[in-house]
Each structure stands twice: as structure tokens, then as C-alpha cells.
Amino acid sequence: MTSDAPTEAYVWIWLPDATEPVVCGRLDRRDARYVFSYGRSYLERPDPVPIYEPELPLDDFEHDGLDGPMPLSIDDAAPDSWGRSVINANLGAVGAELDPLVYLLESGSDRVGAIDFQASPTEYIPRAPVHAPLEQLMTAADKIDEGETIDPDLAAALVNGTPLGGARPKALIDDDGVKLLAKFSRRSDNFLWTQSEYIAMELARRAGLDVAPVRFVESMDRGVLLVERFDRSPAGARRRVVSAATILSMQTIVAAQHFSYVELADEVRANFIEPDATLRELFSRIMFNILVGNTDDHARNHAAFILADGLALTPAYDVSPQPRTGEVARHPRFGDGDTGRESRIAALVEAAPIYHLTPEEGREIGDQQVATIRRDWDEVCDAAHLTTAQRKGLLQGPILNPYAFYE
Numbered sequence: 104m105t106s107d108a109p110t111e112a113y114v115w116i117w118l119p120d121a122t123e124p125v126v127c128g129r130l131d132r133r134d135a136r137y138v139f140s141y142g143r144s145y146l147e148r149p150d151p152v153p154i155y156e157p158e159l160p161l162d163d164f165e166h167d168g169l170d171g172p173m174p175l176s177i178d179d180a181a182p183d184s185w186g187r188s189v190i191n192a193n194l195g196a197v198g199a200e201l202d203p204l205v206y207l208l209e210s211g212s213d214r215v216g217a218i219d220f221q222a223s224p225t226e227y228i229p230r231a232p233v234h235a236p237l238e239q240l241m242t243a244a245d246k247i248d249e250g251e252t253i254d255p256d257l258a259a260a261l262v263n264g265t266p267l268g269g270a271r272p273k274a275l276i277d278d279d280g281v282k283l284l285a286k287f288s289r290r291s292d293n294f295l296w297t298q299s300e301y302i303a304m305e306l307a308r309r310a311g312l313d314v315a316p317v318r319f320v321e322s323m324d325r326g327v328l329l330v331e332r333f334d335r336s337p338a339g340a341r342r343r344v345v346s347a348a349t350i351l352s353m354q355t356i357v358a359a360q361h362f363s364y365v366e367l368a369d370e371v372r373a374n375f376i377e378p379d380a381t382l383r384e385l386f387s388r389i390m391f392n393i394l395v396g397n398t399d400d401h402a403r404n405h406a407a408f409i410l411a412d413g414l415a416l417t418p419a420y421d422v423s424p425q426p427r428t429g430e431v432a433r434h435p436r437f438g439d440g441d442t443g444r445e446s447r448i449a450a451l452v453e454a455a456p457i458y459h460l461t462p463e464e465g466r467e468i469g470d471q472q473v474a475t476i477r478r479d480w481d482e483v484c485d486a487a488h489l490t491t492a493q494r495k496g497l498l499q500g501p502i503l504n505p506y507a508f509y510e
Contacts, residue, residue, distance in 0.1 A: 108132075108202040113224045114139065114177070117217040117341040118150060119411070126224050127151070130177060132204060137173040140165045142224070154218060155345050155409060158352075171354035173203065179346045180218050182210045185272055186265030192247045193258040206265075213275055213282070214266030215334055217341040232263035232275060237285065237322045244272035244287050268403055269421070271296065282332040283318075288325040297326035298487040299497055300423040303395045304330075305483050307422055310475040312387055314419040319487050326487070333418045334408075344417060347405035350374075362402035364389055364437040368457055376413040379459050383468075386451070386458035388419055389437050390469050393446050394476060396424045396501025398432050424497065430506035449510045476503060 110132045115124040125148075128141040139159060145151050146161060153161050155176035168174050173181075181203065182190060190209045191197050207220040212229035221227055233256060235243075243257035264275040264284065272287040288297050301319040308314045316331040334342045350370050351362055368382060375381045392400050404421040407414040432446035438454025448469045455465030484494050499505065 109204045109208060109222070112204050112207050112220040112222065114154070115219045115221055115227055116152070116154065118152060119343075120336075120338075120340050122339045124219060124227055126221075126227075127154070127218075129224070130173075130204070130207070130220070132202070133167075135172055136167050137177070137203065138165045138167045139174050139177060152343070154343075155349060158349065168354060169352065175349035175352065175354065176345055177218075179344070179349055180207075180214050180216055180220075180266060182206045182265045183268040184270045186210055186267065188247055189258065189261045189265045192253060193255070193262055195252075197250055197252070209262070210265040211263035211275065213263055215268075216344040217334075230262060232277075233260040234277075235260035237276070237320075237327065240274045240276075240285070241272075241287050241323055241325070241327070244274070245290055248272055248289060248291075276329075278329075282335055284330040284332060286328040286330065288327070290325075294426045295326070295487075295489070295493060295497070296423070297328040298489060298493075299501070300421075301326075301328050301487050302483050302489075302497070303391075303397065303422045303424055303502075304328075304419075305486070306395070306476050306479060307388075307391050307419060309479050309483075310387075310391060310472045312391060312419055313384060313416070314422065321488065330420065333420075343409035344406050345409055345414070346403050347407070348402035350407065350414070351402055353402050362435050364435055365439075365443075365457060367402075367405070370414075374414050375407070376410065376415055381416055382458040383460060384416060386455065386460055386465065387468050387472070388422075389434070390448070390451055390465075391472055392422065392434060393448060393451060393507050394469070394472055394503060395422065396427050396432065396446070396504055397422050398425045398427075398434060398446070399423055400435055402435075424501035427501045427504060430504060432504070432506060446504070446506060447509050448507055473503070 112130045113126055114128045114130055116127040117124050127145045128139055131138045151161055153159055158174055158176050159166050166174055187206055190206055191199055212219045239257060240260060243253050243261055246253045261274050264273050267284060274285050276283050276285050286297055301317055304314050304317040315333050318329040320327050334344050347367055351366055371381045372378050406417045408417055433444045434446055436443050437451055442450040452462050452465040455462050
């Protein structure tokens with residue numbers, strides 16, 4: 104940490120249905136911790152909303168992370184490893200570990216949810232996107248991935264996508280007013296990451312799950328997955344979003360990678376609107392993750408909208424089959440006992456009552472999803488431009504692996 108690193112950042116928030124933000128508070132660095140407090144003028148407004156009430160209620164106290172350096176609902180809006188790499192390249196600090204406030208203040212303003220960070224409490228200056236063709240964005244991402252220096256204009260073009268989570272290269276683009284997240288293939292990839300995620304997301308939609316709309320395109324002879332954002336309204340308002348990691352008070356990435364669906368189901372029953380429908384959707388998503396081999400299933404890959412009367416699941420995202428050469432696989436805990444993590448339909452069906460379903464209803468959900476995958480497999484693979492050999496590698500590798508059908 105350098106002596107000229109910032110010591111504070113002002114937090115701006117979009118109130119419900121608003122298209123312009125207002126300042127709501129300040130994040131201060133205190134040694135290695137970061138403390139948030141609401142501003143008095145914000146608390147005195149007639150219409151203030153909390154960033155996330157269980158963690159940051161509307162009061163005049165200072166709030167820090169309970170077991171970590173920063174409040175989790177603030178950290179939800181921070182760049183992940185890919186975003187930090189872009190910011191480092193943009194600042195000429197490749198390989199450095201910068202202060203978290205630098206990453207908040209230098210990352211793009213079009214971040215997930217409804218908050219942003221500024222150096223000023225009175226003037227909101229968005230770090231607006233610099234537009235560039237998809238090919239140039241991919242070229243710039245390649246160079247950052249490989250630790251090379253890039254043209255400042257291209258680095259700036261990638262900054263807009265820096266607050267969006269994950270380790271893989273990505274950028275934000277605008278397609279006739281529709282905000283899209285573009286997820287790129289790497290030159291070094293030895294797995295069909297973008298194609299397999301497109302296939303899984305599209306099959307999930309066809310199976311009746313609530314998922315973010317996706318498209319598959321190619322650029323520079325490589326796949327690009329385009330994901331439509333769900334945290335923006337057509338009128339430009341921003342929707343408040345909280346990750347499951349924050350809902351479950353998971354302070355570290357390691358903790359988020361070992362979350363429990365059983366605990367999330369408890370939160371759904373207590374704090375979500377329409378809990379029965381939500382639990383059925385949650386069960387259906389777990390089932391689909393088993394069927395497509397999405398074992399990279401952690402608490403930051405689930406989120407909820409913050410509404411006036413409770414929480415509601417966002418559309419599913421990051422449904423990404425993982426490379427798999429054998430059969431046995433495990434997922435976050437979805438049931439009780441030793442079988443409650445096994446990547447098998449029967450194990451999840453046994454846990455159906457946790458999600459307010461009968462085992463018969465759980466089995467029916469699985470049967471319907473399997474039928475959809477088999478029925479639409481070739482059509483969706485055609486859209487992803489997969490060869491016969493590539494289809495064979497995915498099918499019964501991560502997708503519809505025989506282990507899923509073991510009783």
C-alpha cells in the first residue's frame with residue numbers, strides 16, 4: 104500500500120426507479136479495515152433505502168466487516184481478479200496488489216447492482232465506457248491476460264467491465280440500448296468454456312428455468328458468450344442486488360466456495376417473497392447443475408434482488424459445465440448426510456422436502472430436464488458451432504454424466 108493511496112470513497116446509490124444516483128455515505132480506510140457510515144443528509148431524506156439492511160441498516164453508526172476487512176454488500180460491487188488485472192494494466196501497475204479503495208474508485212461505474220464509488224460527495228462523474236469493436240476488446244484482453252502492456256484507449260475500453268465478478272476475461276458492450284456482458288475465450292483455453300456455458304444456459308431456459316438471456320457469437324475464430332444484464336430496467340434504473348455470499352455472511356472466497364444450499368433454503372423461507380416458488384426454482388437449478396456438471400457452483404454465483412418487501416432470486420447466471428474425465432463429482436451441500444453433496448439425481452430427490460417438494464415432484468423435475476437436454480441437444484450445439492467430436496466430449500463428460508443417474 105502506498106502513502107498516496109486513497110483513504111476514503113463516497114458511496115452513491117440509485118434509489119428505486121431513479122435514473123440518477125445520490126450520495127448515501129462514505130467508506131473510510133482504518134489501517135487494514137474499511138468502515139462504512141451513512142451520511143446525515145441521506146438519512147434525513149424522505150425516501151432513503153439501505154444498501155442491504157441486515158448488514159448496513161439505516162442508522163448513524165459505523166459499520167465494518169464482521170469477520171473481514173470490508174462490509175460484504177460493499178464488496179459485492181468490487182472488482183474480482185480479472186477486473187483487478189485490467190485496472191492494474193490501465194494504471195501501469197501490472198502484477199501489483201493495490202489498495203481496495205483504488206480498485207473501487209478506478210473500476211467502471213456500470214457495476215452490478217445500484218451503487219457506485221466516487222472521490223467526491225457532491226459531484227457524480229461516472230467512469231463512462233470507451234467503446235471499441237469486439238475484436239479490439241478481445242485483443243486487449245489477450246494482452247492483459249498475458250501480462251503485456253496495451254494501448255491506454257483499449258485498456259480504458261475494458262475498464263467498464265471491471266466490476267463484474269470472475270477470473271475470466273470479459274467486457275461490457277451495448278447493443279442498440281441492450282446492455283450485454285461479453286465473456287471471451289482465451290487463446291490458451293483447452294476447454295470449450297464459452298460454448299459450453301452458452302449450451303448450458305440455453306438448455307436451462309428451454310427447461311423452464313429463470314436464466315439470463317444469452318447469445319453465442321464468434322470473433323477472431325473464437326467463441327464469445329453474450330449475456331443480457333438483468334440488473335437494469337429498460338428506462339435505465341438500476342436494481343439493487345445482493346450475492347448469496349453476502350446473504351449467508353461469507354467473508355472469504357474460500358467460504359463462498361463451500362456454501363450450503365440448505366442454509367440458503369433457510370434464508371429463502373425467512374426473507375424471500377414467494378418462498379415456495381423460490382424453493383422450487385432453487386431445487387430446479389441444483390438439479391440442472393447436476394445434469395450439466397456445473398461443479399463451479401459457489402455463493403457468488405447466486406444472487407437476489409432487494410425489493411421493498413423482501414428478496415427475490417435473480418435469473419440464474421454462470422451456469423458453466425466444468426471439465427470432467429471421471430464420474431464422481433460433488434456440489435455444495437443440498438441435503439443431509441453423506442449423500443447430500445453427491446452429483447446424483449437420486450441424492451437430490453431424497454432432499455426434495457427441504458425445498459417444499461415431494462420426492463415424486465423432485466423426480467419429475469429431473470426427468471423433464473433430462474428430456475429437454477436430450478431433445479434440444481443438437482439444435483443448441485449447432486448454434487454454438489460444435490463439431491461432432493466436441494459434442495461427444497461434452498455429452499457424458501460433464502453433461503449427462505452416467506454418475507448423475509446412479510441410484
